[in-house]
Amino acid sequence: MTAVEARPSVLSGTELAQVDALWRAANYLSAGQIYLMANPLLREQLRPEHVKPRLLGHWGTSPGLNFVYAHLNRAILAHDLNAMLVTGPGHGGPALLANTWLEGSYTDAWPEVTRDAAGMAELFRQFSFPGGVPSHVAPQVPGSIHEGGELGYSLAHAFGAAFDNPGLLVACVVGDGEAETGPLATSWHANKFLDPVRDGAVLPILHLNGYKIANPTVLSRIPPAELDALLRGYGYEPIHVEGSDPVTMHQAMASSLDAAVATLAERRGVWPMIVLRSPKGWTGPSVVDGKPVEGTWRAHQVPLAEVRHNADHLKQLEDWLLSYRPAELFDERGRPVTEVTAMIPVGERRMGANPHANGGVLLRPLTLPDTASHAAPVATPGATVAEPTRVLGRYLRDVFALNAERANFRLFGPDETASNRLDAVYDVTAKEWQAAVEPVDEHLARDGRVLEVLSEHLCQGWLEGYLLSGRHGLFSCYEAFVHIVDSMVNQHIKWLRVHRQIPWRRPVASLNYLLTSHVWRQDHNGFSHQDPGFVDHVANKSSEVVRVYFPPDTNTLLEVAAHCLRSRDYVNVVVAGKNDTPNWLDAEQAALHCARGVSIWEWASTHTDREPDVVLACAGDAPTLEVLAAAQILRQELPDLAVRVVNVVDLMRLQPEAEHPHGLSDREYDALFTPDRPVIFAYHGYPWLIHRLAYRRTGHHDLHVRGYTEHGTTTTPFDMLVLNHLDRFQLVIDVLDRVPGLAATAGVLRQRMTEAQGRHRRYIRTHGEDLPEVRHWTWEG
Structure with a gap:
């Protein structure tokens, strides 16, 4: 017709x-x-x-x-x-x-x-x-x-x-x-x-x-x-x-x-x-x-x-x-x-008055599990390991279960829920699927609450519509390919920025990204899968809307996830690994660290009773491990050197308080990073973002940032760090080069660090895996 x-x-x-x-x-x-x-x-x-x-x-x-x-x-x-x-x-x-x-x-x-x-x-x-x-x-x-x-x-x-x-x-x-x-x-x-x-x-x-x-x-x-x-x-x-x-x-x-x-x-x-x-x-x-x-x-x-x-x-x-x-x-x-x-309806039947188009009116808080009940046990820092997103998957499973009657939470992603280790959710729900089902298929159902389709655009659009009509959700994606929705998140951030200023618009649940399978563990997929730049893109946007988190281990990831699921009117970007990662903080320590957003890790620092000679800062799980390994080398080789280890979980804390609601005051920043001591900052992504966030700080001239510098390939995990000068040996060299007096007195140590890098290159080309001392490294406090 x-x-x-x-x-x-x-x-x-x-x-x-x-x-x-x-x-x-x-x-x-x-x-x-x-x-x-x-x-x-x-x-x-x-x-x-x-x-x-x-x-x-x-x-x-x-x-x-x-x-x-x-x-x-x-x-x-x-x-x-x-x-x-x-x-x-x-x-x-x-x-x-x-x-x-x-x-x-x-x-x-x-x-x-x-x-x-x-x-x-x-x-x-x-x-x-x-x-x-x-x-x-x-x-x-x-x-x-x-x-x-x-x-x-x-x-x-x-x-x-x-x-x-x-x-x-x-x-x-x-x-x-x-x-x-x-x-x-x-x-x-x-x-x-x-x-x-x-x-x-x-x-x-x-x-x-x-x-x-x-x-x-x-x-x-x-x-x-x-x-x-x-x-x-x-x-x-x-x-x-x-x-x-x-x-x-x-x-x-x-x-x-x-x-x-x-x-x-x-x-x-x-x-x-x-x-x-x-x-x-x-x-x-x-x-x-x-x-x-x-x-x-x-x-x-x-x-x-x-x-x-x-x-x-x-x-x-x-x-x-x-x-x-x-x-x-x-x-x-x-x-x-x-x-x-x-021909005009009345009341809420008017399309301009439909409550689903002002989703905050209908929004009900999620019932969230206790993060401590899912926490990895930590007797001493780094003694055990866990896959952070796998533990988060069990947490999300319970989120689904606790909110089943309300049916107000969904997980979105481009065919990566299991790959990203979140598959525990299939214990309580399946993947939504209305098309044909074959006997070999798994976890497909007409009433599933996980939405997977190999289009980041569609996942993002679904989630935005779901949130703006009054529900909650999480978008899990490979870090490199979330860039596909750069323009979409622009529009959503702009929407939220205006929406927050309109008195009759009610707060809606935040748009939450979990970026995993990240740059430092895409050694098997290679250069095409290595790009941490989504954070740079989002960091350019409205400070009242954007939040960026780099939980260094499993328990901090749980705390960050719970915080993001409770939050309103934000775009939260969480970057976390899915591979085995040392557990640094127990549940109580993780909660306190995440509440602070950035803090000194006293247990990893030396000579905490006096001013540090150098600050080793880190943001991200792989950089955190390298900073701790470098700190351990310095503790063993230069026992008189006062090293302060600072971990950043909330990246926007680096900005001044006048530029971001989470920003540190100058006094708080200097108390952590000092106004006049060298700071070696190991960062998950492109290093210039850290400089841009901190360029107004008193000690910016002493800030040296290591991060991803577009050197990627199919190689070993540690070699990715070496290629980008983010490895522990390079961080030690940076300390020796920037702490006054060490360059002249610690030449032997510097040479040994350079030799270790060369030994690493030879070893991986012969054996196809990282050095035993890297693979089996553990923290010794």
């Missing part, structure tokens, strides 16, 4: 008039936001001074979004739906602002923007105006969980919101430009992970208006049969609505939505979708300056660009706005008339 004429008319004459009035009112308000700063109801002749000096909005997608919103409102009323809307087209802000203002949810959120002529004037003025609201769908818009500036994420967000929300319909408008992006192309597969019984439903609405900024869109130009086959291949039953005549389109859209809702109500695992084909800039100017506009790329942004200086454009704008007949739509006080509001 591809022609709108093929479906029956379902709207009565009155209903048709009402849905059309609502659509026209939203179109009028959308255009008015782009152009007008005065005379909002056109009750006097339009003059240049009524028009904004800078025209910054986007018209092209707005009438189609308004059309969808009006018809979803009708369907909500007709079928008593609990529905929310995610909009993918980039700059659809005018449409969502218009519709939430018409339904009153915008005024509920922003009482100063009243639902009358004065409020309409404010709605118009604030749009894309200094001190106002953006041209895209941002956190300021009630009912939204999706930042509309960057394309590709809408459908993933919609599915994330639908997980564990039975009875919720998430309608998602996918723009045809957006449909060309990689993340969106992957998101069509999300229907293989949505349980028709336990989860909500997602109704994709692919909006084909034919053009992007300056080019046609792929899906609008391929043959209709090919498009239909593509969507059916993705597992959808497409319902096509196409045309430009309002009466015919209204009837077609109403019957199509009714059919889609009926199919979803059957809960038989068949997912309908709507393909809406309408002109870009529908109902706007058809021709401007002799060139076609409506239905072309010229309608994308501002169809009439010279309104203030071109009398013809000004008259054409006035005629355009008056074509919606605003005098019929708004009463003498500027309020929407009954015919406009008749």
